[in-house]
Amino acid sequence: MAGFDKVVNTYEEALAGLESGMTVIAGGFGLCGIPENLIARIKQMGVKDLTIVSNNCGVDGFGLGVLLEDRQIRKMISSYVGENALFEKQLLAGELEVELTPQGTLAEKMRAGGAGIPAFFTATGFGTPVAEGKEVREFNGRSYIMEESVTGDFAIVKGWKADRYGNVMYRHTAQNFNPMAATAGKITVVEVEEIVEPGELEPSQIHTPGIYVQRVIKGTFEKRIEQRTLRQA
Amino acid sequence: MALSREQIAMRVARELQDGFYVNLGIGIPTLVANYVPEGMEVMLQSENGLLGMGAFPTEAELDADMINAGKQTVTAIPGASIFSSAESFAMIRGGHVDLTVLGAFEVDVQGNIASWMIPGKLIKGMGGAMDLVAGADNIIVTMTHASKHGESKLLDSCTLPLTGAGCIKKVLTDLAWLEIEDGAFILRERAPGVSVEEIVAKTAGKLIVPDHVPEMTF
Numbered sequence: 534m535a536g537f538d539k540v541v542n543t544y545e546e547a548l549a550g551l552e553s554g555m556t557v558i559a560g561g562f563g564l565c566g567i568p569e570n571l572i573a574r575i576k577q578m579g580v581k582d583l584t585i586v587s588n589n590c591g592v593d594g595f596g597l598g599v600l601l602e603d604r605q606i607r608k609m610i611s612s613y614v615g616e617n618a619l620f621e622k623q624l625l626a627g628e629l630e631v632e633l634t635p636q637g638t639l640a641e642k643m644r645a646g647g648a649g650i651p652a653f654f655t656a657t658g659f660g661t662p663v664a665e666g667k668e669v670r671e672f673n674g675r676s677y678i679m680e681e682s683v684t685g686d687f688a689i690v691k692g693w694k695a696d697r698y699g700n701v702m703y704r705h706t707a708q709n710f711n712p713m714a715a716t717a718g719k720i721t722v723v724e725v726e727e728i729v730e731p732g733e734l735e736p737s738q739i740h741t742p743g744i745y746v747q748r749v750i751k752g753t754f755e756k757r758i759e760q761r762t763l764r765q766a
Numbered sequence: 767m768a769l770s771r772e773q774i775a776m777r778v779a780r781e782l783q784d785g786f787y788v789n790l791g792i793g794i795p796t797l798v799a800n801y802v803p804e805g806m807e808v809m810l811q812s813e814n815g816l817l818g819m820g821a822f823p824t825e826a827e828l829d830a831d832m833i834n835a836g837k838q839t840v841t842a843i844p845g846a847s848i849f850s851s852a853e854s855f856a857m858i859r860g861g862h863v864d865l866t867v868l869g870a871f872e873v874d875v876q877g878n879i880a881s882w883m884i885p886g887k888l889i890k891g892m893g894g895a896m897d898l899v900a901g902a903d904n905i906i907v908t909m910t911h912a913s914k915h916g917e918s919k920l921l922d923s924c925t926l927p928l929t930g931a932g933c934i935k936k937v938l939t940d941l942a943w944l945e946i947e948d949g950a951f952i953l954r955e956r957a958p959g960v961s962v963e964e965i966v967a968k969t970a971g972k973l974i975v976p977d978h979v980p981e982m983t984f
Contacts, residue, residue: 562814562837563833565833612891612892613890614890614891615888621888624888625888635896636855636897637813637851637894637896637901638896639851640852640854641852655900656901657859657901658896659930660878660932661896661928662883663896705842705848706812706832706833707830708848708849709850709851711850756831757830758833758839759833759837760836760837760838760839762822762823762840763823763828764821764822764824765824766824766825
């Protein structure tokens with residue numbers, strides 16, 4: 534790599550330095566916009582005791598669900614984990630810890646983490662089990678709880694197009710958590726469908742500026758659909 | 767007769783106003799989209815990052831990168847926008863959504879809502895529900911009035927862990943339209959053929975019954 538060129542050619546290079554016990558922030562919503570090849574590489578690496586910050590945990594056999602197969606995840610920070618029988622089994626057996634976090638709070642934790650904000654106050658979760666043990670403050674007559682931001686040793690992100698400098702665009706609702714995840718990794722790895730030359734992406738249309746990104750790799754994607762709902766033509 | 771799922775959706779749809787941005791929860795709330803009055807424009811917000819959600823796609827339109835918050839494949843209407851989860855929840859938490867419709871296990875006279883967790887059963891997570899109830903001013907909860915065993919779900923105090931505290935003002939059950947004010951449910955409308963007595967019997971929380979309780983018509 535030279536200058537701003539962030540492109541790596543193998544998934545070995547893409548995740549070099551990822552070790553057991555690290556925190557990994559992952560983009561994606563359900564199976565939409567997940568970094569599926571980076572997840573597969575983490576499985577192959579066999580690293581364990583990971584803390585994974587992701588809205589969901591994939592399904593059995595796909596997405597982050599594959600990391601449950603060899604018990605690589607110690608803790609999940611997620612808003613919804615209901616699509617996954619193995620997850621349930623490990624949770625009930627006490628082999629897996631889960632920190633359920635409201636979806637908007639989770640997005641904001643990543644955003645704040647990437648923006649150097651250690652904590653923020655939100656009304657979400659006040660008066661619920663989510664508020665237990667958290668500082669409460671009143672602003673303008675309303676109660677808010679303090680939520681701490683998150684950062685990761687690695688962030689794994691799925692983009693649509695990137696240029697060699699790591700500027701990224703996302704496609705449709707595959708954007709979801711990816712832009713926030715991208716800002717919150719010490720090492721942010723983005724896998725994309727297409728890599729173009731600097732200057733080919735319209736600067737004002739870039740979702741994630743390259744300053745957040747350390748490595749870019751081109752992958753091929755299955756893009757599995759979770760709920761295939763159709764109408765008659 | 768208790769309201770059908772479709773009738774619940776039809777009654778909620780009467781609360782829509784032209785130009786509303788609306789978030790519809792999974793289940794019955796989703797059906798509200800089928801009853802938007804002719805000539806009225808509303809835009810549906812899906813919390814995974816889509817404002818202007820359209821119908822399900824045809825086979826030709828199907829795209830794995832276009833889903834809604836229920837993880838179903840969808841389309842976007844002309845004039846839609848797509849954005850990140852942080853942007854989506856800025857809309858929700860910042861109070862920019864005009865109407866939120868969602869289901870619940872229990873509500874109580876203080877406007878508390880429990881909808882995400884039954885202790886002892888598997889906890890799957892709250893998704894965006896806590897953000898939605900904390901961020902919206904105008905929320906309609908749709909639910910059955912009582913359980914299959916006849917136990918009221920409209921209580922003086924929720925027994926299940928809360929989704930949000932003091933945030934619910936309007937409830938539509940299969941039996942009645944109620945508002946929550948000053949620590950009580952107020953019976954505003956009843957389902958066709960359902961008596962005030964039946965509603966009183968099935969409401970455990972404090973209930974105020976005005977002199978005249980109109981019957982809904984469909």
